[in-house]
Amino acid sequence: MKCDACSNAEASVFLTKVIDGKMQKVNLCPACAKAKGVADPASFQWGDVLSGIGSSHDLERTQKNLKCEVCGFTQTELKKTARLGCSNCYKVFSDALSGMIKSMHKGTSHIGKCPCHFRAEREKKELLSNLEEELKTAVESENYEQAAKIRDSIRILSSKENPKENQPTPASSFPLPLS
Amino acid sequence: MKLSRIIANTGEWLTGDGPQRHIVVSSRVRLARNLRNQPFPGWAKKGERIEVMKKILPAVEGLPEMAESFSEGMESLSPLERQVLVERHLISREHAAKGAGSAVVMNPEQTLSVMINEEDHLRIQAILNGLQLEKVYEIISNADAELEEPLDFAFDETLGYLTACPSNVGTGMRASAMLHLPGLVISEQITKIINSVNKIGLVVRGLHGEGTEAMGNLFQISNQTTLGESETQIITRLNKVILQVIEHEQNARMSLVESRPTMLSDQIGRAFGILGHACSMTSKEALNLLSAIKLGADLELFPEKCRHAVDELLIETQPAHLQKGASAPNMDAEERDTLRASLIRSKLSAIPAPDHSRLPKPPTTQIPD
Ligand SMILES: [Zn+2]
Ligand SMILES: [Zn+2]
Numbered sequence: 025m026k027c028d029a030c031s032n033a034e035a036s037v038f039l040t041k042v043i044d045g046k047m048q049k050v051n052l053c054p055a056c057a058k059a060k061g062v063a064d065p066a067s068f069q070w071g072d073v074l075s076g077i078g079s080s081h082d083l084e085r086t087q088k089n090l091k092c093e094v095c096g097f098t099q100t101e102l103k104k105t106a107r108l109g110c111s112n113c114y115k116v117f118s119d120a121l122s123g124m125i126k127s128m129h130k131g132t133s134h135i136g137k138c139p140c141h142f143r144a145e146r147e148k149k150e151l152l153s154n155l156e157e158e159l160k161t162a163v164e165s166e167n168y169e170q171a172a173k174i175r176d177s178i179r180i181l182s183s184k185e186n187p188k189e190n191q192p193t194p195a196s197s198f199p200l201p202l203s
Numbered sequence: 204m205k206l207s208r209i210i211a212n213t214g215e216w217l218t219g220d221g222p223q224r225h226i227v228v229s230s231r232v233r234l235a236r237n238l239r240n241q242p243f244p245g246w247a248k249k250g251e252r253i254e255v256m257k258k259i260l261p262a263v264e265g266l267p268e269m270a271e272s273f274s275e276g277m278e279s280l281s282p283l284e285r286q287v288l289v290e291r292h293l294i295s296r297e298h299a300a301k302g303a304g305s306a307v308v309m310n311p312e313q314t315l316s317v318m319i320n321e322e323d324h325l326r327i328q329a330i331l332n333g334l335q336l337e338k339v340y341e342i343i344s345n346a347d348a349e350l351e352e353p354l355d356f357a358f359d360e361t362l363g364y365l366t367a368c369p370s371n372v373g374t375g376m377r378a379s380a381m382l383h384l385p386g387l388v389i390s391e392q393i394t395k396i397i398n399s400v401n402k403i404g405l406v407v408r409g410l411h412g413e414g415t416e417a418m419g420n421l422f423q424i425s426n427q428t429t430l431g432e433s434e435t436q437i438i439t440r441l442n443k444v445i446l447q448v449i450e451h452e453q454n455a456r457m458s459l460v461e462s463r464p465t466m467l468s469d470q471i472g473r474a475f476g477i478l479g480h481a482c483s484m485t486s487k488e489a490l491n492l493l494s495a496i497k498l499g500a501d502l503e504l505f506p507e508k509c510r511h512a513v514d515e516l517l518i519e520t521q522p523a524h525l526q527k528g529a530s531a532p533n534m535d536a537e538e539r540d541t542l543r544a545s546l547i548r549s550k551l552s553a554i555p556a557p558d559h560s561r562l563p564k565p566p567t568t569q570i571p572d
Contacts, residue, residue, distance in 0.1 A: 039401070095242040107322075109246040111239050111357030111365040114372075121369055125362070128370045130404065131431015134363025136374040137344070139351045142358055 027053035092116045152181055206284055209273045209311060210527065221333015225501045226449050228381040228421065230336045231292070232343050232438075235366045235375035236325040236350070239357040243367035244305070244320040252304030252320050259325060262353040263308045263317045266346055274308040277301045286523030292330065294318055315346060322367050323375075325350070334445060336378055336438050344434070363430065373430030378438055380445050381410070385420040385498045386455030387448075389470070396451060397422075404428055405444055410490070419490030419517070424448065460502065464562040471499040471557050479551045483537070484544040489520045504557040512550050520546060 027035045033053030090099045093116070097109025102117055106124075114121065126132055138146075155178050162171040221227065237243060241255050256276075264274055277285070277298070285299040294307050298321045309316035318326040327350075329343040350356075357365040363373040371377075387393040397407045410421040424445055426437045459467055474495035478484075484492075493513055500510045518524060520543045526534050529542055 039406075094240050095246060097242075097246055101246075105245070106369070107245055107367050108243060108365075108369065110242045111237060111359075114359060114362060114365050125369050125372065125430065129373065129428045129430035133361045134359075134373045134430060136363060136376075136433035136435075137347075138363075139356050139358050140348070141351075142360075146360075 025051050027051060027056050029053070029056035090116055090120075148181065152178065155181070206273055206275065206280070209309065209313065210284075210287055212311070212313070221331060221335060223334040223449060224332065226382055226384070226452050227334040227445070228383055229292075229330055229332050230334055230339045230378075230380045231328065231330040232336065232339045232376060232378045233326055233328040234343055234347055235323040235364065235371045235377075236327065236347070236354075237323050237357045237365060237367070239355045241324065243322070244324065245322060245367055247304075247320075249304055255324055256304055256306055256319050259319050259354065260306060260308070262350055263319065263325075265353075266315075266349055268310050268315050268342075268346065269308060271311055272308050273311070275306060276303060277305040277307065278303040280307075283523055283526055287527050290521040290523050291518065293328075295321060295326075297321060298326075315342060317346075323371070325354075334380060334442075334449075336380065336442055336445075340378070340434060340438055371429050373428075374432075374434050374437065376429055376434055376437060377425055378441055379423050379425030380441070382422050382424065382445070382448060382452070383420055383494065383497060384422055384448070384452050385494055386452045386459060388420045389467075390455045390459060392451065392455060393422075396448060400424060400444060400448070403440075403444065405441060418487055419494045421490075421494070456498075456502070460562060467498075467502070468504075468557070468559045468562050471495050471502075471504055472559065475499070475551070475554075475557055478547050480548070481544045483540040484547065485536075485540055486521060486543065489543055489547065490517065493517055493520075499557050502561065504559065504561050505554060509554040512554060516547060516550055 025035045027033050028051050033055060035051035035053050037052045037054065037057040039050045039052070091097070092109050092113045094112040095110035097113050097116075099117065099120065101107075101109065102113075102120060108114060108117070122132075155174055159171055159174045159178065162168075162174055221229070238255060238258065241247070242251055244252055244255075247255065260274070263269060264272060266272075280288075285294070288294045288307065289296055289299050291313065293309055293313060293316045295318065298305065298307065298318045301320065305318070305320040307316065307318055314330055316328050316330075318328070327343055327346055329339045329346070331339050331342075359365055364371075364375040366372050366375050384393060384396075387396055400407050404427055406423075406425050406427045408423050408425075410418050410423070424441065426441055429437075432440070474492040478489075478492050478496065493516055496505065496509075497513050497517075499505050500507070500513060519528065522536075522539055525539050525542055525546070528546075534542070
């Protein structure tokens with residue numbers, strides 16, 4: 025069997041992945057396996073293995089001249105490396121990425137651990153949307169006194185900066201090592 | 204702390220006394236984290252990488268676990284020192300190739316290490332001996348929580364932690380365990396096991412990442428996907444599969460003891476003979492023969508105390524470790540093979556020959572734990 029990446033050497037590394045009944049198979053020669061980092065599980069990337077193999081349909085049909093305004097990464101780079109330039113790139117290239125991410129993973133949304141400040145932001149968002157709902161009900165039932173109270177709460181809550189920004193800047197709050 | 208002092212200590216995880224130690228060598232978890240709106244290391248210019256490193260270094264060195272850490276820029280480490288860290292699985296091969304703007308920080312026990320500017324801004328890794336993935340995750344999750352305070356991690360509501368490669372988004376977590384599976388290899392069941400583990404979205408690879416033909420009968424099992432499952436779900440699933448593989452390995456060993464005791468005795472005895480008398484040995488041969496001695500120790504053909512000697516040899520006979528020990532930076536492969544053989548001979552001279560009488564009367568219950 026020939027290597028899927030170089031179609032040249034004999035393949036000796038066989039990778040298979042089945043997720044939700046969808047099977048992906050890649051056969052590589054030792055050189056290509058090494059080049060694609062099929063080594064250490066701690067750094068192994070299924071994305072690397074797939075990059076340059078077969079067609080990346082999503083990349084083909086989406087807009088080609090996209091560029092990240094934060095880091096300057098382009099669609100061409102994405103196609104070449106199967107990597108992103110910065111965290112903002114995920115927004116810029118979301119169309120191209122969605123299919124790729126879907127094919128790589130078990131699901132399409134994160135359900136694990138979140139940073140603390142993010143949890144607080146999310147709680148605030150939920151609280152605000154609840155209050156807005158209450159406000160609507162109060163106005164509809166012509167309970168204007170109640171509506172005014174709710175409006176005040178909303179104003180107070182939304183004027184608060186989000187918890188992360190509220191803290192002293194990381195540099196000053198973080199104890200610098202003495203040594 | 205100096206690297207030489209770190210290296211002089213065999214890492215805590217290298218001494219095989221953890222849970223399920225007859226089969227599981229070590230458990231490892233790594234997390235990928237990045238700073239928001241900062242170019243990822245692979246795309247950043249050198250100056251930007253150095254800037255990011257300056258932000259991250261004090262945060263990492265400030266972790267309570269890193270009170271007496273070893274912390275060094277990659278450019279200050281010699282190729283040999285880097286290779287030693289790779290052989291101990293403390294940094295990746297990719298990281299070993301990095302220069303200015305990348306760094307490594309680790310605790311003296313070598314159970315927690317952080318690579319700065321590898322493929323992601325941070326690659327945090329925790330490792331313990333035996334099968335204890337939950338505990339390893341706890342260590343790493345605490346470190347992560349400490350770091351998110353001073354560092355603004357890139358996180359998205361839908362995609363979770365954002366990483367340089369989309370194959371790591373979500374949890375950014377890769378959990379793995381290293382298993383010693385001579386029973387499944389000798390009884391030729393290993394391919395079947397690897398295939399069935401692969402089919403459920405986990406990956407099996409050899410010690411240094413080879414395909415199915417692993418050296419020293421050592422295999423790593425890890426999760427492949429990071430999005431759509433929580434950290435706990437991933438670890439629970441991985442653990443469950445590992446326990447099944449352990450059971451298969453135990454069964455394979457038991458049936459070999461019952462049905463082919465002579466073959467087993469022969470393999471272990473020959474390994475002991477060659478290791479004890481050879482004058483030149485490649486690392487591949489050493490690994491495979493030491494695997495047989497390890498199996499012999501599990502089956503009580505050798506006294507308990509020889510287990511440590513074998514575990515140490517598995518680390519010390521790797522090329523960079525040998526060279527470091529000999530403090531001869533310019534050895535060629537042939538010289539290393541000679542040195543390797545002599546190191547093994549001297550260490551093995553303290554171990555009595557295998558007690559073959561143990562084998563025809565195999566324990567009727569499980570392999571002792
Ligand atoms: Zn190839
Ligand atoms: Zn970008």
